[in-house]
Amino acid sequence: MSGLELFGIFFSALLINNILLIRFLALCSFFGVSTGIENSIGMSSAVIFVMTISSAISWGLYNFVLVPFQLEFLRTASFILVIAALVQLEEIYLKKMIPNLYRSMGIYLPLITTNCAILAVAFLAIDYRYSFIASMAYSVGVSAGYSLAIILFAYIRERMALAPIPKWFQGYPIAFVTAALMSLAFLGFTGMFGL
Amino acid sequence: METLLTAVIVLGLMGFVFAALLALASDYFRVEEDPRIAEIMKILPGANCGACGAAGCHDFASKLIAGEKESTGCTVGGQDVACKLSVLMGQANQTVIKKIAAVRCGANENRRIKKAKYDGVKTCAAANLISGGGLACLYGCLGYGDCLCVCPFDAIKMENGLPVIDLKKCTACGKCVTACPRGIISLRPHDFKVVIACSSRDTGAQTRKNCPVGCIACGICAKAVPEVFAVSDNLAAIDYSKTGVDCSAAIQKCPTKCIVEN
Structure with missing residues (x-):
């Protein structure tokens, strides 16, 4: 697989098929955590961290355990198992080895266990029949796209907190409208480089 | 049947391996916290x-x-x-001097003298950068409520353009002290209820031009109650360590009524 193809996978995951704004996955955290820039940066760093590692491990599990035993139908159960165990393991590891990173990630690390984007990336990398390197590029791209979208959205929401908004639009209504407009803007990337 | 058996075995093994891994990890990476x-x-x-x-x-x-x-x-x-x-x-019990925030400016919306109309961003920090937001006094309250925004205890409200501290809610956390771009808010002991409601360090004549309720550094308070009051740098100051002194003489004699009790 050439470097250009890998870049294509990464770029497609980052912008053209952005996990939040085009595929509409992981929307709960998109609206829940984007109230402040600091929160969204914490969440996205945790997502990048967990998504990359969990997709690597689930790729290995699928190709070296489930396929040889012809147990492909078990992938949902086993991937959830992998992600839950992995997040726990990472939490234990970080608490001991890198306490500062653990404290800055705080509540977001355990929250990720239920983030559907993590599971989706593990599934999609297999559906697309990616090689290991390609699935790594894909998961890094998806998590970078997640960070891009949620941090941009947090910036807009911080500005909106100061804007004169009619009372019936305050809070989630205006956030939904904004997310829809951002999603429309991201549609503009469709067809870029023929991806 | 065989598929079912392998499925159960593989999934069970996976669960067992992960559980063992987590158990080992939680033991190996245990953090000893006091x-x-x-x-x-x-x-x-x-x-x-x-x-x-x-x-x-x-x-x-x-x-x-x-x-x-x-x-x-x-x-x-x-x-x-x-x-x-x-x-x-296991330490000896110490008494805490309870503190509270005090606003050292008494010029509300009606008393403020303006040199210009400020039409910019409605925060004190922004207004202070642009020639003091059109306010004649370079030390006085701008009234856009930056202190109110940072207060985590909801203890500040704006009344007639001037922040008013809720004595019950204020915990003296000091967020408003740092938020005020003009340094008007400071902490005082809770039981010492006298405040100089002015921060102007302009000369007396200049302060009189800028504000009807500013401290003109006349020194009458320092003569009336010399234990507590002193004038330095064109501004009266209170020595908050002298508790239990009656300050009512100074409060009554202050010609611009900028010594207040609350």
């Missing part, structure tokens, strides 16, 4: 305001155990928390 930290955290208010100088309540707890902070360090908790903490730490 059990007192959890107990201190229960006593502390948990506002994470940072008024003590530590980065949140957890940091304060670990610094208290390390001996870097006093049990009286939590201003939000006050005497009550200090008592409990000193019992827990």
Whole structure:
């Protein structure tokens, strides 16, 4: 697989098929955590961290355990198992080895266990029949796209907190409208480089 | 049937391996935390305001155990928390001087003299950068309520363009003190209720031009109650360590009525 193809996978995951704004996955955290820039940066760093590692491990599990035993139908159960165990393991590891990173990630690390984007990336990398390197590029791209979208959205929401908004639009209504407009803007990337 | 069996075995093995891994990891990477930290955290208010100088309540707890902070360090908790903490730490009980925020400006919307109309961003920080927001006095309250926005305890409200501290809610966390771009708000002891409601360091004549209620540094208060009041740098100041002195003579004699009691 050439470097250009890998870049294509990464770029497609980052912008053209952005996990939040085009595929509409992981929307709960998109609206829940984007109230402040600091929160969204914490969440996205945790997502990048967990998504990359969990997709690597689930790729290995699928190709070296489930396929040889012809147990492909078990992938949902086993991937959830992998992600839950992995997040726990990472939490234990970080608490001991890198306490500062653990404290800055705080509540977001355990929250990720239920983030559907993590599971989706593990599934999609297999559906697309990616090689290991390609699935790594894909998961890094998806998590970078997640960070891009949620941090941009947090910036807009911080500005909106100061804007004169009619009372019936305050809070989630205006956030939904904004997310829809951002999603429309991201549609503009469709067809870029023929991806 | 065979598929079912392999499925059960593989999934069961996976669960077992992960469980064993987690059990091993939690033992290998166990963090020994002082059990007192959890107990201190229960006593502390948990506002994470940072008024003590530590980065949140957890940091304060670990610094208290390390001996870097006093049990009286939590201003939000006050005497009550200090008592409990000193019992827990086995230290002698110390009295806390309860503090409260004081606004050292008395010029409300009607009394303010404006040189220009300010039409920019409605925050004190922004207005202060642009020629003092059109206000004649370079020391006075701008009235856009930056202090109100940062107060984590909802203890400040704006009345007629001037912040008013809710004496019951204020915990002296000091957020408003740093938020005010003009440094008008400071902390005073809760029981010493006298405040100089002016921060102007202009000369008396200049202050009189700029504000009807400014301190003109006439020194009458210092003559009336010399134990407490002193004038320096064109501004009267209160020595808050002198408790129990009757200040009513100075309050009554102040010609611009900028010494207030609340």
